[in-house]
Amino acid sequence: MSLPAPIYQLHSPCSSCNLAELCLPADLSAHELRKLDELSTVKRSFSRSDYLYRSGDKFRSLFAIHSGSFKTQILHEDGREQVTGFQMAGEIIGLDAISTDIHACDAVALESCVVCELPFNKLEELSREIPLLQRHLHKIMSREIVRDQGIMLLLGSMRAEERLAVFLLNLSQRLAARGLSATQFQLRMSRHEIGSYLGLKLETVSRAFSHFQSERLINVKVRTVEILDLAGLQACLNNTR
Amino acid sequence: MSLPAPIYQLHSPCSSCNLAELCLPADLSAHELRKLDELSTVKRSFSRSDYLYRSGDKFRSLFAIHSGSFKTQILHEDGREQVTGFQMAGEIIGLDAISTDIHACDAVALESCVVCELPFNKLEELSREIPLLQRHLHKIMSREIVRDQGIMLLLGSMRAEERLAVFLLNLSQRLAARGLSATQFQLRMSRHEIGSYLGLKLETVSRAFSHFQSERLINVKVRTVEILDLAGLQACLNNTR
DNA sequence: AAAGTGGTTTGATATATGTCAAAAATCGTG
């Protein structure tokens, strides 16, 4: 396994986690919450560019991101790479590995991160006993499918600037859901990584950023982004080609 | 709901279905198989261009395709469309709807089809009682995630001819898994639908077909395809740009 | 503070794919 030794081990019950509303189903009974604490085991820390797992690793656990953010990527033998997502606190990562018991992509920390390991056997066992948890797990997997299909739409039928607008609006909305600013944030990923995610070359990403700035939709200075006109960005999407 | 009245209703136990090896987990006990037959209810027939479900429909059931094939598509309000997949016998369809209890895409029959309805409540109940079934359901969902991410790679970083090669090889392999010819088959979808799936215009798809033919990799006459050189098609993928 | 390194921006140019158009082939239907 590619996990570094846990830098600090905190026994951290899910029931008292401040991210519970993102990770867990609502409406669990006290009894169910207590049961669920069987699950939460250890938190692990990662530094920028550490691997949480690698493609080919044996699958044992899903991971809940407690803080920080990751990218997931597929590396094709011929050198092609595709970033398949950027994940942040409260999101569950590793779902692709369930199908074959082998991780199908790499997960790489974009900054300092803390992650909760969720042993999958245990999760399945608990979800047999707690129907709400079962349903929740299904919803999380289904949500990932919907997300991926949204990206297929983006990659299959949107132009460069539309893709970047979708990307920025999505980031904005997820940050807001975490109580952070929807309009001012630091990008944790490079132009190259954004390009890989959006199916564009890094120069094209950079030009699109510059163009948005010249249109007064955003201010951007390298990785610092301020959205000036959310509605204007939205409007980019309606210009069908 | 958009389902037509079942044209014929056959009570058809999964345990005796010839597609069981595609739909069901291996190694179920006789007892478990018997339980599973609680699930299988009714088969429904569809004709070409019938909707199995539409985006926005209330979610109640997954569907197992018994015969025929479907496309799934997202229609964006601005008229953009994206075909997100082509599904054939033995495949399970509707997973995207679990996340919100509302179908997120349309499923349209590409030919005459027969479909088994799998009420999702029942499926969850059974999968709490049959751990192998639970695991199987998880694997099916995870497989869909992996599939979608493969398409992201295709859309994000492959050229037109590579995309078509991937498409043809994938079809070939799935047909072979169903005991059909890996090298001779009828396409059930139009150039436009293939293009939508691959993020290309129909003219580009048509040109790529013609080019493969001129290279003696395939014979293609409208919707009749014969693959002459499987290895040659594979080799298309290694020409990194 | 200087030097090095990697990331970013911008410009000039090339190219793959899109667009538009017309003809050919195929399919469905009376």
Next chain:
DNA sequence: CACGATTTTTGACATATATCAAACCACTTT
């Protein structure tokens, strides 16, 4: 079988994005 409607093919041309290159900037290391 013929008609119209639809799909497919092919060509000529347009364009969005990629490629190549250089300068610039920001961060790390010494």
